[in-house]
Amino acid sequence: MSTSSLGPESVHHHVHRMGGRDPHEAHRVATPLELLFDLTFATTFGFAAQQLAHALAEGHFGVALIGFGFATFAICWAWINFSWFASAYDIDDWVFRVVTMVQMIGVLVLAIGLPRMFSSIEHGAHLDNSIMVLGYVIMRLAMVFQWLRAARQDPACRRVCLTYAAAISIAQVGWVAQIVMDFSVATSIGVACILALIELSGPVIAERKDGGTPWHAHHIAERYSLFAIIALGEGVVGTVATLSAVVEEQGWSMDAALVGVAGMGLTFGIWWVYYLLPSAQVLHAHRDRSFGWGYGQIVIIAAIVATGAGLHVAAYFIEHKTQIGPLATVLCVAIPIGVLLGSIYALYYYLLRRFDVLHVWLLVATAGVIALAMLAALSGVNMAVCLVILMLAPAVTVLGYEIQGHRYQADALAGAERPEV
Numbered sequence: 451m452s453t454s455s456l457g458p459e460s461v462h463h464h465v466h467r468m469g470g471r472d473p474h475e476a477h478r479v480a481t482p483l484e485l486l487f488d489l490t491f492a493t494t495f496g497f498a499a500q501q502l503a504h505a506l507a508e509g510h511f512g513v514a515l516i517g518f519g520f521a522t523f524a525i526c527w528a529w530i531n532f533s534w535f536a537s538a539y540d541i542d543d544w545v546f547r548v549v550t551m552v553q554m555i556g557v558l559v560l561a562i563g564l565p566r567m568f569s570s571i572e573h574g575a576h577l578d579n580s581i582m583v584l585g586y587v588i589m590r591l592a593m594v595f596q597w598l599r600a601a602r603q604d605p606a607c608r609r610v611c612l613t614y615a616a617a618i619s620i621a622q623v624g625w626v627a628q629i630v631m632d633f634s635v636a637t638s639i640g641v642a643c644i645l646a647l648i649e650l651s652g653p654v655i656a657e658r659k660d661g662g663t664p665w666h667a668h669h670i671a672e673r674y675s676l677f678a679i680i681a682l683g684e685g686v687v688g689t690v691a692t693l694s695a696v697v698e699e700q701g702w703s704m705d706a707a708l709v710g711v712a713g714m715g716l717t718f719g720i721w722w723v724y725y726l727l728p729s730a731q732v733l734h735a736h737r738d739r740s741f742g743w744g745y746g747q748i749v750i751i752a753a754i755v756a757t758g759a760g761l762h763v764a765a766y767f768i769e770h771k772t773q774i775g776p777l778a779t780v781l782c783v784a785i786p787i788g789v790l791l792g793s794i795y796a797l798y799y800y801l802l803r804r805f806d807v808l809h810v811w812l813l814v815a816t817a818g819v820i821a822l823a824m825l826a827a828l829s830g831v832n833m834a835v836c837l838v839i840l841m842l843a844p845a846v847t848v849l850g851y852e853i854q855g856h857r858y859q860a861d862a863l864a865g866a867e868r869p870e871v
Contacts, residue, residue, distance in 0.1 A: 463544045468603040470538055470664035478669040480676060483550060484536060490554045492680050494525045494561040495755050499684045501568040502755075503762035506782050507772040510572060516639065517568040518759075522752040524582055527649060528557055529677060530744065531593055531618070534653070537670045538663035539600050552592040560585030570635070577638035583625045590622045610660040617652025621645055654741055667737065671730035674747050678724050681751045682717055684758025689713025691765040696834065699768060705834040712837035713761055716787070719844030720754060723794055726851055728863055732801040739801060746797045753790035760786055764833055780827040780836050784820045787843050791816055794847075802862040812850040819843045 471478075498521040505514035532553055540546065563581025570578035594615050601611035624645045628638060657663065692713055696706045733740055760783035766772045767779040774782075795809055823839040851859070 463542060463547065465545055466541045466543045468539055468541055468546075468600050470600075470604055470607055471540065471666060473538075473664040473666050475666060478666045480669070480672055481536075481540065481542065483542065483547060484533070484540075484673065485676070487532060487550060487554055487557075488529075488676060488680055490557040490561075491525060491529055491677070492683055494521075494557060494564070495681055495684055496687065497561045497564040498522065498525060499687070499755050499759040499762065501565055502759040503688075503766070505568065505572070506759070506763045507766040507774065509773040509778070513568065513572045516635075517571050518752070518756065520567065520579070520639075520642065521564050522755065523646060523748065524560060524586070526748045526751055528553075528560060528586070528589055530748075531589070533673045533677075534663070534665055534670065534744075535593070535596055535600075535614075537665040537673065539596070539604075545599075546596075549592045549596055553589045556585045556588030556590075556592070558585070559588060575634060576632055577628075577635045577642075579625075579638075580629050583629055586622060586625060590618055594618055607661065607663055610656045610663055613656040613660050614652060617648070617656065621648045621652065624648065650745065657740075658738075662737075665740075667734035668730040670740075670744075671733060674729070674744075675725065677747075678751060678754060679721070681754040682721055682758075684755045685713065685717030685720065685761065686758075688758040688761025688765070689717065691762045692768065692837070695765040695768040705832060708834040708838050712834065712841045715841040716757070716761075716783075716837070716844065719841065719848060720757065720787075720790065723791065723844045723847050724750070724754075726847070726855075726859075727794065727798060728801065728859060731863055742800050743797060746793060746800065749793045750790060750797070753786045753793060756786035757783060757790065760784075761837075764837060768833055776827040776830070776833060776836070777824060779833065780823055780840070783837065783840055784823055784843075787840060788817070788820055791844065791847060802859070804858075804862040804865075806855070806858050808850060808855055808858060812847055812855075815846045815850075816843050819846060 498518060501521070502514050502518045505511075505517065532550070560582050563579065563583075563585060566581055567577065567579045570576065597611045597615040597618070601608045601615065604611065624641075628641050628645070633641060689710065690713075692709050693706060696703070696709050700706065729743065733743065763772065763774075763782040764779055767774070767776065772779065792813070795813060798809075799805065819839060819842045823836050826836050826839055827833075
């Protein structure tokens, strides 16, 4: 049976031949299986954000930065491996479903290993990411099986599928070797950076040198947007934690109202700004821009999760459970917001290849809002008020786009949607 015959009319999940999906398939959307797969990452983000918040609240900024960077790359890369393959080869037969379930088990094992990894950075002489690597071994065995199956059943893309399988295998052998060698934390970080480059280069070689896979631009853009929403869940969790801290300390008060508005307003503003990116339209016309776009999303997702963790740090501060002052607490939220908004503007320019002076003014205004929040913290202003000020940072971009920026985007898209010859 060809993949073109698969669709809503299919009433069973018998084994199908794994041919590539049509990259121009109409009405392609995320499947229920993909949504179920995403739920496991809500757990991993929760673990990562919790560990980050604890480290920041204790003033262990180096541990927080290294541990969260390591964790975020591992989490995002696991999701990326599955999602791009599924965009090209999801035939939804029972084999694909069962192998995906195995990958979900690997994700949960990865999540369990996050606290030990953070702890090893803080207290140990070596980086203990053994449980995380075990989770990756489980996921990678399943992923290599999927690529080898595609290579066997899709002769047109055999070479690219084998390249993916080889790159994944080589990188995984490196991660296992890192554990066996029992390096110091500093050496392990250096080795991890090298292995990360190997991981990132695999798709580049496969897609550009060997012909590429039939991934679907609108589908993959939707998948990343759903992944961002999973990450935004940490903003909701952080808001609840901060609100609970205020109510516990003061009861239902004006501060409680301000914290609730600030946390949800910030999360809502980030969501609004993220969806201003015209990802699907541009990727459909310029598939070669997928690498910078896809890899840039890792920074954006990390910043979203870190913002939620920063709100949790604010909760600890209100409960008097931190070792840091008000300015450092505000920075735990402000820095991720700044990184997030700056990354979105950079990605916007990367996609459309068009510079707008309006963006400069919006970024300056955003920086001004963040600086005002920092000044308020230094002046002893209530933390709830500081968070309300930070809430206005994404609002600057939202207002700029809705008032004038949408016209610039429409003009830029008119040119960008024409494929380059």
